[in-house]
Amino acid sequence: MELRDYLHILRKNWLIILALTLVGVGAAAAYSLTRTPLYESTSTVAVSTQTSGTVQELQQGSSFSQARVATYVVVAESPLVLDPVIAKLGLDTTADELADIMVVSAPLSTTAINITVTDADPQLAADIANATATSLGTAVEDIETTADLTASPVKTTVIRPALPGTTPVSPNVPLNLALGGLIGLALGITVAVLRAVLDNKVRNPRDVSNLTDRPIIGVIPFDPKAADRPIILEADPTNQRAESFRALRTNLQFIELDGGQTFVITSSIPSEGKSTTAVNLAIALADAGKRVALIDTDLRKPKVADYLGIEGAVGLTDVLIGRASITDVMLPWGRRPLYVLPAGKVPPNPSELLGSSQMKTLLDDFANSFDVVICDAPPLLPVTDAAVLSRVTTGAIVVTAAGRTTTHQLAGALEALETVGAKVAGLVMTMAPTKGPDSYLYGYGYGYGYGYGYGGPGSSPVKSG
Template structure:
């Protein structure tokens, strides 16, 4: 993974990271508020020996005292020292319970012993520290005394009295909040990375490039109103989604497909924008002056006639079984050089019809009459129609819905095409977010470029060419369409 990938993960999961961090801070705050404040008081004792006046005696006494310091530290937390303190202050507890509040320590190579006591009452903590220091002094003198006539060679002197403290030592609220924030942040980052690792959906162009070496020839931005206006080039020609289809048109023209120009448009699963992409691509090609044949080869759930608002009762199935001629069922649509062949009635054997010899002959004939032939085919994973049809076309255009199609589904679709020997011309990413970490880079606008119209397309329209056969007019068809085309010779198409 590159740095940009980590940045994308952070941008994508920043809400989770912020939420876990706030939860960590709230947990630490709750813990701190429910703890009883504890106050600490410390007293200090100095250990000395009663040695002679010579240097050697002083050195021996110092060494003896230094050896004893470690023992006295442990003795400060023993019942021998704590029981008299309990009796003196009338605490009513045991030596073990009091020892849990006491800590004794000595700096390295030092004759000092620090006695610290924690308690909810700051005054009691100070009294306990002073009382323990005094009890330790008495206990050491009693232990080190050789007999009743000889004084103890070790003497403990209290050099610092414990005083009540105004501020508690625990809970340490700032420290707890900082730790809570760090733990929450770490948990959020862990969740973000885990989600990225376990995410198997195709979300951006990099995910597509990691799965296949076939080119990504287009990226169509997500449009929340796509269901209301599926033909975006008709509804809003200046929309960024419309421009994306024009970009797809340009990229498609640069594909090297052995001189062929017939494509089957399919996807892994339904609802990935296959039919709308096919139709809008056909419109974009027709706007550039290309003569386009649009075939609805989805003989299971046809959508082309519904989106284009044309009669679809007779069409491709009638041609394939010899019931009708192409000239009788192919419709010109609008004022563009675009002609549509609906699916016709749904047959009981779609795969057999699409893989028949008649279908191959039909595609060959249409390829000679039109600049581009687009076939809207069913998804690849549920049925084999598109894979079978791909053998008769120049290549397949696979639609991938960003955030919906999984890597397994896309791999399965590509494998289905490769199994039958079909060529993958390219992939088109649809429903791409226009904002956020997975955005493809839309939203440039056209404010500085003037008004865009289809007549200003970068590709000039070619000279008029023979049009496909005259047929029944659709409700969207207009009389000018007849005026701008001429009827082709029927011998060029299948009977």
């Protein structure tokens, strides 16, 4: 994926990312609020060696002290030092438990020892640190005083007594909130990327372009009132959806295919808007002065007659079996050069009728009599009707619905056409969102610019893929 793909994913899933980031911050805040505040107190002890005072003896004493400091760090956490502390302060604990709340360290190349105690009671932490420093001095004196010495050559001095802490060192609320936010943000981005990777729906023209090199000749925006006004060119000619059909008409005129202008309009699965696309495209072509024949070749669930409000009981089926002639069932529609051939009765063998020699002869006659022939055919994946019919037409126009068709289904439909040797004239995306990150107006170069006048006579062609 390219950088803009990742930016698109982030823009599309920003609510999820924000929500998980806030959840991370909230979890960190809850954790911090439920923790007992802990305070630190540190007492510093200096270790020195008693010498006569010459320079050489001072150097030797300093080296001796540094060498012994590491031992004293261990001694400070031993029962030898901590048991007297427990007795002095009256603590209800053991030496090992007391050592767990204590950190004894010696800065590098020094003879100082830091005794740091962490406890919920700041005063107690300071008392333990100071008592440990005092007890360490006593323990060192006992260790270093041998039988032949009357006094220890090593002396410990408390150079910085511990004071009660005023600010808790744990929990570190700002750090916890920052870490919680970062973890939530990382989780949100991960979820967003996984959603994009696992999402197999065709949602925008780029998804179509990634599947095929055939051009996208139309993008029909989503219309929440489409079910109430399927023939948008009649119901609302200035609507954005109506203009998109004019753009489709314009693009279709630039497609150069051998064998005239006879097109099968189909889709991968039902309910993708192929019939409304076929009807509106036929009207748009007729409005441009083209002599158009619209044939309902969906002999399973015909809809053209219902959309156009004409009688559809007799039609294509009757013509193919020789029960009626074209002149008897071909109906003009509106004040334009548009003629409609309904499907007629649903036959038991639609594929055989559409693949018959009578159907080929009929389409050849139409191609000679009309400028453009539009055939509304069934979806490709459930039945073979459209694939059979596409072999005897100029090309197929495949309709795919944004957010409804999967990439697998669209690829399967295109493969079905390729298997029978049919030409794909182009693809049309329907129900394309006009808002949000998947909008065909956002970042893809399709659709219309701001300020375009939909009431004008011209059309704005949709960019081909």
